Amino acid sequence: MSHTLVVCKPKLPEQYLAQRLDLKYQLEQAQHANVLYFPVFELVPDFAAMGEINSWLSQETERTKRMIVFVSPSVLEITVTHMGKWPTDVYCGVMGRQSAKLASDLGVPQDRIIAPTGEGNDETEDSDGLARLVSSQFEAGSCEVLVCKGPRGRVEFPKKLENMQHGVKVLECYDRRVIKQSDAQCEALLSLSNSAVLWITSSETIDALDRELELRVDPRLDVLRMQSVVLTTHPRITAKCKELGYAHVVQIATGIQSVNSWLNSNKKSMDNNKPTPASTPAPATPPAARVGTGQIAQANNQWLGKAAFFISVVSFVLILLIAFAGKNQIEKTRMAFGERIQKESTTLDLVKEDIGEAGDLAKDLKTRFDVLEQAQKEEASQRASLEEIYNSLLSSRTEVSLSEVEQLISIAKRQLYLLGNVNGAAIALTQAIELLESSEKPSLLNLRVALEKDLSEIKALPTDDLLRLAISLDSVVNSVESLPMLSSVDATKDQTLAEMTDEPAANNNTEAPPVQPNQNTALGFQQAWITVKDLAKTVWYDVKSLVEVTKVDSPEVLLLSSRQETDLRNSLRLSLLNARISLLSRQATLLRSDLERSSNLLNTYFDTQSIQVQRAQSVIGEIGKVQLDLVLPELQATSAALRLAVAGQQGERQ
Structure with a gap:
C-alpha cells in the first residue's frame, strides 16, 4: 500500500515563492507517489x-548588537522580502x-545567521x-532583539x-485566515x-483541520485519527494531536528534508501494513486419541479448580x-x-489583577497613541505651512519688488487724494524708487522714470x-469747555479804580523837615496829624482797588447767563467741527x-488775553493760511507704467 x-x-500570497519552490523541488527529488496539498490557513502580511x-x-x-529573530519560515520570507537588502550589522x-x-537563499549573509541546526x-x-545558543554567543544585556512572529x-x-x-520588542508581521475547505478536498483526505x-507544523493547524473535518459528521474521521500517521515538529504540537485523538503521532525535526528522511526510513513498514490472511483449519483428531485426551483434560480441570x-x-x-490503601491515598x-x-x-x-493592570495600561497606551497621532497631524500641517512659506520666499525677487512698489504707489495716492498729505505721498514714492534701484530688469526702468517725474511734481507743491x-x-x-469768557470771574482785568485816579498814599509821602529841640512840643501834634492823614489815604486807596475795570466793546457780553454761555460754547465747537470737515474735504470757501x-x-x-484763547486763535490763523484750491497731480504716468510692468511680469510667468 502506497502512502500519501x-x-x-x-x-x-503569490508573490512569496522561495518556500513554495523549495518544497516543490524537495518533493520531486524524493519521488513520492502521492502528495495532497491541504493548507488550513492563509497568511495575510501586515x-x-x-x-x-x-x-x-x-x-x-x-x-552593541542587534538581532532580528524569526519564529517560523513563513514570517522569515514575508519580512525579509519586505525589507529588501539585509542590514550588514x-x-x-x-x-x-x-x-x-x-x-541564506533570501540574501542574509551566512556569518550573520544564528540557528540551532545540530551542525556545529x-x-x-x-x-x-x-x-x-543566543545565551552562549551574546553577553547578557548586550543585544537589542526584535522578535517577528505571527x-x-x-x-x-x-x-x-x-x-x-536583552532589549526585546515583539512584532506581529502577519495574521492567519482560515481557509474554507471544499467538499471535494475533505473527501479526498477522509478517503485516505x-x-x-499528515505533516503538521503548528498546533493551530491541527486544531483548525480537525474542526473543519468534524463539520462533515463522517465516521471516516475516527478511522483517520486511529490509522493515519501525524508528523509534528514540536512537543506542544504532539500533545495537541494526541489530545484530539490521533493515535500515531511522530515528532521529527523541522523541514521537508526531515519529512523525506522519515518517509524513506519507514516506507517498508508502511507498505507491509496489510491485514493478515485467515489461518487454515487443523486436521481432525482420531477417535482413539479422544479418550486419552479427555482423561488428561479432566485431571487438569480439577487442578485448575483448586488453583482458581x-x-x-x-x-x-x-x-x-488495596481498598484500605486506596482510601488513605484518596484522602x-x-x-x-x-x-x-x-x-x-x-x-x-x-x-485577574495583572489582566486589569494590562487593560489600564492598554487604555493609557491608546490615549498616548491618539495624542501622538494628533501631534503628528499637527506637525504635518505645520510642515506644509512652512513649505508653502518657503516656496513663497523662493519666488521671483522681481515679483516681490513689483508688489511692494504697487503698494507704495497705492499709499501715495491715498495720502495725496484723501488726506492731502503731500509729504506722505513724496515719502511713499521715494521708497518705491529706492526699491526699483536694486532691480536691473529693463521692464522696470520706465516705471522708475515715471515715478521720478511724478515725485518732482509733488515736491513742487x-x-x-x-x-x-x-x-x-x-x-x-x-478745549472749548475750558476757554475763559469775558463774563466769567476768571477773565483778565485791565486796571482798578485806584490805578485810574491817583497814586498810593505811601508813594506821596515826603520826608518831614528836621525838628528843632525847642519845637518838639509845637510840632508833636502836627506830626501826629500827618500820620493819621497818610493812614486814611492808604485805606481809601485800598478801598478803591476793590473796584476793577474791564473795557469791552459790547456791554451785553458781561450780562450773559450760564445758559447763554453754554450755547455760545456749543456754537463755537460746532463751527470748529465744520471747519475740520471742510479742511479734510478741501472745501476752501466753507473753511x-x-x-x-x-x-x-x-x-x-x-x-483774548488768556493763553488758551490766544493758542486757539493762532491755530485758526495757521489753518486760514492753507491753500486748499491746489491742483494735485493724478500720477497718470506712474499708473500707466505700473500697468505695463505688471502685464510684462505675467507674460514672463506664462
Missing part, C-alpha cells in the same frame, strides 16, 4: 507592522536548518535551542530573552484512512488491602487537590500737512467761512 503525504503548511522595522533599526541604543536568528537555508552545535531545532504562540521565547536582560501521512479457588482468596485479600489526593485548587485560585486572582492741522483743530475743539465765524466768537465773547 498531506502537506498542511500555511498558504502564502505591512503597517513591518513598517516599524526601519524605525527600530534607526533608533539609537546603548547596546544585524544578526538573523531562526529556529532550525530549514529556516537557516531559507534565510548540539542544540535542538526549536525556540529553546535558539535561546541557549498572532498567538511563542510567547515564552521573548520572556527568555528578557530574562537574559491508513495511507495518510486459591487465586480467588488471595485476590480478595489483595482487594481489601491524601483530595487534600493535595484542595491545596492545589487554593493555590490556583490565588494565582487566578493575581492573573506747498507742503501743508492737513492731517497735522486737523489734529491741532481737534485739540482746540476739546474760510467757518474759521471767520469761530474767530469772531473768540474775539467777542472770550478773554
Whole structure:
C-alpha cells in the first residue's frame, strides 16, 4: 500500500515563492507517489507592522548588537522580502536548518545567521535551542532583539530573552485566515484512512483541520485519527494531536528534508501494513486419541479448580488491602487537590489583577497613541505651512519688488487724494524708487522714470500737512469747555479804580523837615496829624482797588447767563467741527467761512488775553493760511507704467 503525504503548511500570497519552490523541488527529488496539498490557513502580511522595522533599526541604543529573530519560515520570507537588502550589522536568528537555508537563499549573509541546526552545535531545532545558543554567543544585556512572529504562540521565547536582560520588542508581521475547505478536498483526505501521512507544523493547524473535518459528521474521521500517521515538529504540537485523538503521532525535526528522511526510513513498514490472511483449519483428531485426551483434560480441570479457588482468596485479600490503601491515598489526593485548587485560585486572582493592570495600561497606551497621532497631524500641517512659506520666499525677487512698489504707489495716492498729505505721498514714492534701484530688469526702468517725474511734481507743491492741522483743530475743539469768557470771574482785568485816579498814599509821602529841640512840643501834634492823614489815604486807596475795570466793546457780553454761555460754547465747537470737515474735504470757501465765524466768537465773547484763547486763535490763523484750491497731480504716468510692468511680469510667468 502506497502512502500519501498531506502537506498542511500555511498558504502564502503569490508573490512569496522561495518556500513554495523549495518544497516543490524537495518533493520531486524524493519521488513520492502521492502528495495532497491541504493548507488550513492563509497568511495575510501586515505591512503597517513591518513598517516599524526601519524605525527600530534607526533608533539609537546603548547596546552593541542587534538581532532580528524569526519564529517560523513563513514570517522569515514575508519580512525579509519586505525589507529588501539585509542590514550588514544585524544578526538573523531562526529556529532550525530549514529556516537557516531559507534565510541564506533570501540574501542574509551566512556569518550573520544564528540557528540551532545540530551542525556545529548540539542544540535542538526549536525556540529553546535558539535561546541557549543566543545565551552562549551574546553577553547578557548586550543585544537589542526584535522578535517577528505571527498572532498567538511563542510567547515564552521573548520572556527568555528578557530574562537574559536583552532589549526585546515583539512584532506581529502577519495574521492567519482560515481557509474554507471544499467538499471535494475533505473527501479526498477522509478517503485516505491508513495511507495518510499528515505533516503538521503548528498546533493551530491541527486544531483548525480537525474542526473543519468534524463539520462533515463522517465516521471516516475516527478511522483517520486511529490509522493515519501525524508528523509534528514540536512537543506542544504532539500533545495537541494526541489530545484530539490521533493515535500515531511522530515528532521529527523541522523541514521537508526531515519529512523525506522519515518517509524513506519507514516506507517498508508502511507498505507491509496489510491485514493478515485467515489461518487454515487443523486436521481432525482420531477417535482413539479422544479418550486419552479427555482423561488428561479432566485431571487438569480439577487442578485448575483448586488453583482458581486459591487465586480467588488471595485476590480478595489483595482487594481489601488495596481498598484500605486506596482510601488513605484518596484522602491524601483530595487534600493535595484542595491545596492545589487554593493555590490556583490565588494565582487566578493575581492573573485577574495583572489582566486589569494590562487593560489600564492598554487604555493609557491608546490615549498616548491618539495624542501622538494628533501631534503628528499637527506637525504635518505645520510642515506644509512652512513649505508653502518657503516656496513663497523662493519666488521671483522681481515679483516681490513689483508688489511692494504697487503698494507704495497705492499709499501715495491715498495720502495725496484723501488726506492731502503731500509729504506722505513724496515719502511713499521715494521708497518705491529706492526699491526699483536694486532691480536691473529693463521692464522696470520706465516705471522708475515715471515715478521720478511724478515725485518732482509733488515736491513742487506747498507742503501743508492737513492731517497735522486737523489734529491741532481737534485739540482746540476739546478745549472749548475750558476757554475763559469775558463774563466769567476768571477773565483778565485791565486796571482798578485806584490805578485810574491817583497814586498810593505811601508813594506821596515826603520826608518831614528836621525838628528843632525847642519845637518838639509845637510840632508833636502836627506830626501826629500827618500820620493819621497818610493812614486814611492808604485805606481809601485800598478801598478803591476793590473796584476793577474791564473795557469791552459790547456791554451785553458781561450780562450773559450760564445758559447763554453754554450755547455760545456749543456754537463755537460746532463751527470748529465744520471747519475740520471742510479742511479734510478741501472745501476752501466753507473753511474760510467757518474759521471767520469761530474767530469772531473768540474775539467777542472770550478773554483774548488768556493763553488758551490766544493758542486757539493762532491755530485758526495757521489753518486760514492753507491753500486748499491746489491742483494735485493724478500720477497718470506712474499708473500707466505700473500697468505695463505688471502685464510684462505675467507674460514672463506664462
